[in-house]
Amino acid sequence: MVHSKTQTSSSGQRGMGTESSTPIALRISEDDVRQIFLKQKRRQAPGPNGVTPACLKTCADQLDFIFSQIFNRSLELCEVPACFKHSTIIPMPKKPKITGLNDYRPVALTSV
Numbered sequence: 001m002v003h004s005k006t007q008t009s010s011s012g013q014r015g016m017g018t019e020s021s022t023p024i025a026l027r028i029s030e031d032d033v034r035q036i037f038l039k040q041k042r043r044q045a046p047g048p049n050g051v052t053p054a055c056l057k058t059c060a061d062q063l064d065f066i067f068s069q070i071f072n073r074s075l076e077l078c079e080v081p082a083c084f085k086h087s088t089i090i091p092m093p094k095k096p097k098i099t100g101l102n103d104y105r106p107v108a109l110t111s112v
Contacts, residue, residue: 028071034064040112047111048086056112084111 037060040053056063074080091104098104 026075028068028075030064030068033068033071034060037063037067037112045090045109047109048088049083049111051111053112086111 037056040057042052042054042057044053046052070081087108087110089106089108092107094103094105
């Protein structure tokens, strides 16, 4: 995933902040998406959208096209879809014996 600040040029066009004026050509292929989905661990918890990694793994061949389109459009617009910005925070014990709130760490479950 590419993280960069969005900048607006004097002409009003938005783009990723880079030192050079050459645009970065980054494209996510259907195969890239399929391979990532196939590597998902089946027993991981779902994010706020309720879609499990097992579902993504099972349906990788059916979902690779649409997700590659979503990801590439997101890169073109330099925007993350709102549904990808939500997470569910759950407390996870740091150690077996819990004696207080400091014995937990927050874990964010995000949509894949």
